[in-house]
Amino acid sequence: MPNDFTKLLLEWNRSGNTRQMPWKGEKDPYKIWLSEVVLQQTRVEQGLAYYEKFIERFPTITDLAMAPDELVFKTWEGLGYYSRCRNLLATARTIAFEKSGVFPDSYEDILKLKGVGPYTAAAIASFAFGQPQAVLDGNVFRVLSRYFGICTPIDTPEGKKLFSQLAKALLYQDDPAVYNQAIMDFGAVVCKPQQPACETCILRGDCQAFQLGCIDRIPVKSRSILRRNRFFYYFILSWKGGYYIRQRKESDIWQNLHEWVLLERSEILEADAAGFKKELKILLDTAVGEVREISVVQKQQLTHQTISGRFIRVELQTPLPENSGYRLVRREELSAIAFPRYITRYLETHPL
DNA sequence: AAGCCGGGGAT
DNA sequence: ATCCCAGGCTT
Incomplete structure (x- = not known):
């Protein structure tokens, strides 16, 4: 039986979520994996064209695995964080040539892939294989920290552990994929970093940060970067x-x-x-x-x-x-x- | 545990 | 200018 947060989130997703993306509802693990790697630390609007270009040039993981390095890097050119591209290619070759082109289907095995961390593994496991793995990305940190009024910094081991447990407990077991998609959409469309749409948010009645008027101070981060x-x-x-x-x-x-x-x-x-x-x-x-x-x-x-x-x-x-x-x-x-x-x-x- | 790795859009 | 983005790897 879902808790209040999950119930409200799913309600928002049913009635208020109009966000559309090409990989939504996609079950092909190759396309899911590709979209997730492209979108690491990258806005959907920025990554979209790259995703389309990769799918067009490399329709299957074998096509990607067989492509010359330079063509793959040229396709990635301008997207940044180029280790993602290097790991993408390495993983494509591992799966195509050492695993007979069969994408691993368990969270643990997916996590072993180069360039795939806890977030991406959970996304692939839930979206492609329907497994009950809760995603924990920037959106989830923000939504949960605000809703539950958590001031523990999100960029510390303690914070990661805390939010990981919370995300797991809130996951809608009957449909992990829809739930994961919903919470990220909600974070991107409603519970945005700046100027969140609190006035029209159906969760605001239970949102601790909104009730306490500290929306703009949550989530908390511990360290600031120096350039x-x-x-x-x-x-x-x-x-x-x-x-x-x-x-x-x-x-x-x-x-x-x-x-x-x-x-x-x-x-x-x-x-x-x-x-x-x-x-x-x-x-x-x-x-x-x-x-x-x-x-x-x-x-x-x-x-x-x-x-x-x-x-x-x-x-x-x-x-x-x-x-x-x-x-x-x-x-x-x-x-x-x-x-x-x-x-x-x-x-x-x-x-x- | 902390630092590093791009580029772009919003404020 | 600063923050943040469907994070992960290296040290």
Whole structure:
């Protein structure tokens, strides 16, 4: 027998939830998994086009598993958190080639997949296989903390444990999939982070945060993130119609994506052609050509870093040495290679 | 347990 | 500017 919260939530879902999404009611675990990974820390509106594009290009998990890495990364380009893409591909290959294309159907086995944590495992288990696993995402944290007036920080082990138990206890056993979908829809549409629709909310009579007038202070988070400033100077070196790039490998931002010749500094550098030419010469330990253009300062905000810098176009007079770490690619090849947004944004206004 | 990993939209 | 998003991995 459902409790009051679950009853009210299901009532809202029946009568007041008009939210539509392509994966709603979907039972194919591949599509569920794909949609969930795309949507990790990503708004539905932002992820939607990527989901459609993946399904179109890779209709089955085997299609995805057999695809070249670069095509998959190119499809993911611009969505961010690129480890999701790397793990997506690894898991597709594991399932396609080691599990005969059969998606695991128990929560425990789903949880073992790369890139699949407690939330995604619960989502797949409930949506694709109807299992009684309660999802716990940003929406659920917010809805439950407000409704029950819980001030325990949600980003601590204690908070995670508390909300996990609560979510489990509230789950509608007769239809876990509908319940999970409903609570996330409710959090996204009604119990929003800012300016929630309390005036029309059918749960407000029992909502502790609303009754106490502290909606805007719940959920509570313990730590605040601090950002560091980094300064990237990208040299776009051209040689005989080609351009030098490399793939980022270090454990740093934008892993697996490509970039131009990078000079990183701890401060902003002026648009000084002679200065940049000198820096480049030191960086590559080789003669360099003419500096054609230096861009204005471009800035991008990441979660833990603020990237600022310039793009410097240089026409080489000799090719780079073989051991430079960079490879020469033709201009036409660049459209198949994945770059971080910081670079594609520049290219939008400064085509090669 | 804390820190790190993108990009975009809303406020 | 700040917050947050259908979180998960690494250290």
